[in-house]
Every structure is written in structure tokens, then in C-alpha cells.
Amino acid sequence: MPKPTAHLLALLAMLAALPAGAQVRQQGDLTLESANRLVAGALDACRRQDRAIVATVLDRGGNLLALQRAETVGPHNTEASRRKAYTALSTRTATLDLARAAAANPDARNLATLPELLLLGGGVPVMAAGQVVGAIGVAGGGGATNDHACALAAIRAVDGLDRPAAP
Template identity: 45%
Template sequence: MVLRPLLAAVLLFGPALVARADEPTWTRRIIAPDTALKAAQAALAECRKRGWQAAVTVSDPSGLALVTLRDRFAGWHTLEAATGKARTAASWREATSTLAARLARPDAAERAIVNVPGVVMVGGGMPIEAAGQQVGAIGVSGAPGGDNDDICAKAGIEAVAADIAF
């Protein structure tokens, strides 16, 4: 008689106790638009502080832009480049400067990705992570060189680090 309640409990609750790899849905954290704006403003402020006219895009983890800002005298090309850098960093889940350095090697197996439309392989694009999970990406364009774009992108990420910690 004790077995019947035990068997009923296993049949009723057993499936809920086992996590399956083939779950039909999953949960993901994504940077909120207000937080993306804060990151973009901080990156732009860092560039301005250094005398650089730039554009900044912050995207969701899939690379779709949430916020784009352009400084008054930043060239038209900086808008597309910033968006491309954010999209590239989001898609490959690494900094565009790291990706560009790897692909510059003549033996790089994935060199063909430089020909994918919209991919921008120069510094200034970085994933935005919290607790080991990518929640967005940032792209900066307009500073003199990708290394300097990286400085501004890092400032944007640092400005929201405490906000996105979980």
C-alpha cells in the first residue's frame, strides 16, 4: 500500500525533476534599452573627453541595434561601422579586435567571414556580458584607430557593469 502513493508521486513529479536538453523554450537575459542608452552615452562621453567624434551602437545579443548615437561631427560612415562592429561582436561573441587579429593570420580557417555582408573586422566592437552570459554588444567607430574605439567601448561597458550584474 505504501508503494501506490510513492508511485503516484514519481509519476506526477518525476518529469519536473529532470532537466532535458530538448526543452521547447529557454530563458535569456538581454540588456534593456535604458541600460543600452546609458552604455552608449558613457562610450560617447569617453570619446568626447579624448577629443574624438564617434558613433556608438549598443545591440541585443543577436546583434540587432537597441540604441545608436552619433556625435555632431562624426562622419556618416561611423554609423554603419559602429552598428557593424556591435553586430559582429554579438554574432561571434568576442571583441572585434581579437577576431580581426585571428583572421589576419594567413592560415586562419575562418577567413571567409570577412566577406559576409555587414561584418566589420576592426577594433571597437565588444560583447557585453554579465555572469558569464552575453546580454548585448557595443560598437564604437570614429576614434583614430580600432584600439581607441576599444577604449570608448570599454568605458560604455564599465558604466553599466553594476546595473547588469546578476
């Protein structure tokens, strides 16, 4: 068996100093249980104000996790709630804030031209430990401000989620 040379030993030392594997970022996931609690919390918050809504929760990848609607909500609100959640997730911004920015800034108005985005209050990113883990969208509550408030109430009611700031 040949003797290792100094070059081979140096190469082995360099390889040993390299990281053992790829660096992978750890991210939290929104559970189905939490998603169901979010939609139920939104429906309950709006029901206490005599408002019937539909609520949608998406995971951090934009996949549908939960959707519930009151029996009397118009059918267009189901798609509106999903698009509000998608918009909040995609932009990492509450849709009420986006809508207000678009009204005040001509550059932000262009966001409304993207097919899936809906710049109408009621979509809020869902955060845990400072990371976006999903989003909730609420529609049918009698206006963007009402929908937004019900989404915020739902997030605040679920333990383990970051509490959004008051509007």
C-alpha cells in the same frame, strides 16, 4: 466505475515522475536604460580624448537598442558601428581580437567574407552574470584601438555588467 488496474497505477506513477514542464533557460536582457548609458559612456570616453564617435548597442537578439553619434562623425561610421556590434554579438568576441586573429591566421580571414561581419576593432560583447546580453560598437574614433578603448570604458561605467579585461 471500474477499478484501476496495476498497469494504470504504474502508468500514473511514471507520469507523476516526469518534469511538470519544459526546461527553459533563464537569460538576462539588456535594458533600454543600460543601452542609453552605454552609448553615452562611449561618447563621453572618446570626447575626453577629443575624439568624435558614433556608438551602437544591440540587444542579445541583434536588435538595435540605442544609437548616438557626435555631430561631426562621417555617415559611414553609423553603419560601421552597427556592424561592429553585430560582429561582437554574433561571434561573442571583441572585434579587435577577431581582426588580429584574421591577420595572423588564414582560416580566420574567411570571416571577413561574411556580409554582416566587420573585422575592425570597436565591437565588444556586453556580458552580465557571465552571459552575453548584447554588444556595443564604436566607430569614428581615429582607429580600431581607440574605438575599442571607448567601448570598454563604456561597459566598465555601467553597474550590473561584467567588467571586460583590460586590453
